[in-house]
Amino acid sequence: MPNVDDLILFADVVEQGSFSRVAEQRELTNSVVSKRVARLEQQLAVQLLYRTTRKLTLTEAGQALYSQAKHIALSAQEAFAEVGEYGExxxxxxxxxxxxxxxxxxxxxxxxxxxxxxxxxxxxxxxxxxxxxxxxxxxxxxxxxxxxxxxxxxxxxIIDSHWVVVASPAYLKKHGTPKAPDELKQHRCLSYSYQEGGAEDWLFKVKETTQAIRINSGFSTNNARALRKTALAGHGLIYVPRCLVYQDLAKQDLHEVLTGQAAKVxxxxxxxxxxxxxxxxxxxxxxxxxxxxxxxxxxx
Missing domain, CATH: 3.40.190.10 (Periplasmic binding protein-like II)
Known part of the structure; x- marks a missing residue:
């Protein structure tokens, strides 16, 4: 039966990517660390690591063991930490x-x-x-x-952040309110260039699937607060986290459109x-x- 300490050491070697680094942290010699991993391989009758002078690479068996060993190591850390809290x-x-x-x-x-x-x-x-x-x-x-x-x-x-499409009452009065995601192509859309998946690809629920609708962006910024101000000023539609515009929606300074259709979470x-x-x-x-x-x- 493999030693649990060897499993934890193996996980540490994978995380650090180095026998010597682990040896230094644990105040052991390189040979001791190497021998303990080799002992683990011998007991399991599989090779866990490919060793070269430059780096360590997991074998398929090593990857399978590591996915379990890191949970064992984490559980041990949490147990020690919980006890240590009494005097911390x-x-x-x-x-x-x-x-x-x-x-x-x-x-x-x-x-x-x-x-x-x-x-x-x-x-x-x-x-x-x-x-x-x-x-x-x-x-x-x-x-x-x-x-x-x-x-x-x-x-x-911690929590999930839902995104919404919003615009000012003045913009919607002048340009109309889109009823379906495809109608966004006829609207002025302002994009948040930080958002994942591309600033000009807005995600929507379409016929029980999630689809990316490519919008025509005339303005983009990586600053969410600046983007919000452009929408408040009536310059177009924006697709942003609800938390950014929650109070604007409550005060009706901005209106949500395509309600229930935005799919970004x-x-x-x-x-x-x-x-x-x-x-x-x-x-x-x-x-x-x-x-x-x-x-x-x-x-x-």
């Missing part, structure tokens, strides 16, 4: 990267409230829509919206590295953020 102080700095819309709408206030509740914790918030490299850029946590990259990050789903996630033991302060902060999102779930 809530102090230090947390660096967090958040998307611009959520940062302005919700997270700045939520993070300030968290640091007020825990005076020994300081929070540094960076607003950026790109998928930052947590380890390289020195972040402890990121909040991201969209499809997740295939990586070693652990992601906790993106998950909002809290993400942190798999290889880092999750401290109690990060765990508490994620739950704090999640509760703030849920408190205004109607926005999304």
């Amino acid at each position: 102080s809530l102090s230090g700095k947390i660096r967090i990267s958040v998307p611009t819309i959520s940062g302005e709408l919700l997270l700045a206030e939520a993070l300030a409230a968290f640091s007020e509740q825990h005076p020994e914790i300081s929070i540094e918030m960076s607003m950026d829509n790109r998928f930052v490299d947590l380890l390289e850029d020195g972040f402890d946590l990121v909040i991201r919206t969209g499809s997740l990259p295939d990586s070693s990050l652990i992601a906790r789903h 993106l998950g909002i996630y809290a993400m942190y590295p798999f290889t880092r033991q999750q401290p109690k302060k990060i765990k508490l902060l994620i739950e704090h953020i999640r509760q703030h999102y849920l408190a205004i779930s109607e926005y999304f």
Whole structure:
């Protein structure tokens, strides 16, 4: 029967991509790490890794084992972290990267409230829509919206963000209200150039399927707040997260069109590295953020 410690070490080697890096972190020699992985291969009677001077590559069997081994490693980390919480102080700095819309709408206030509740914790918030490299850029946590990259990050789903098509009453009075997605081709559409899948491909439910409708964009921007202002000024239709325009819709400064037909839904996630033991302060902060999102779930 393979040793569970060897399974966890194997997962660590895959994550780090190096025997020497794992050996250094665990205060072992390279040969000990290599021998333990070799022992695991011998016990399972399969090759798990292709070893070259430049890199390690998983075999098919190695990939199958790794998908299970990383869960075992994570469970062990969580168990140790839970016990460690009893003696862990809530102090230090947390660096967090958040998307611009959520940062302005919700997270700045939520993070300030968290640091007020825990005076020994300081929070540094960076607003950026790109998928930052947590380890390289020195972040402890990121909040991201969209499809997740295939990586070693652990992601906790917080809420789903639904998108809507909206325009000002003045625009709709002048140009009419589209009743079907195809009619958008006769309208002035303003595009959000950050959105996934192409700024000019708007997703809709058409006959029980999801279809991308190519719009003719006369203006695009990667700044959601600027795009909202163009719609409020009556310059055209925009396709954006509901949370961005929720209050405008409530005040009827903007009207939703093609209601129930927009198909774009993106998950909002809290993400942190798999290889880092999750401290109690990060765990508490994620739950704090999640509760703030849920408190205004109607926005999304």
